Amino acid sequence: MPNTRVKGSNQRRIVPNAQHSSAALEAQIASFLESGGVIEEIPRGVSGQVFTPMAKKS
Numbered sequence: 001m002p003n004t005r006v007k008g009s010n011q012r013r014i015v016p017n018a019q020h021s022s023a024a025l026e027a028q029i030a031s032f033l034e035s036g037g038v039i040e041e042i043p044r045g046v047s048g049q050v051f052t053p054m055a056k057k058s
Helices: 018-034
Strands: none
Touching: none
């Protein structure tokens, strides 16, 4: 059976530094807001999910 390992799969990923990714995030947010998007703030401690208790198995 031939070796099926993907070339380069054992190499380390290049992770951008925090300053670069922060700048990229700011650019994405600005683009989103310019296109008419709205950022909705959700109060702390609120998940937005509705709790529905599961039926107990007997």
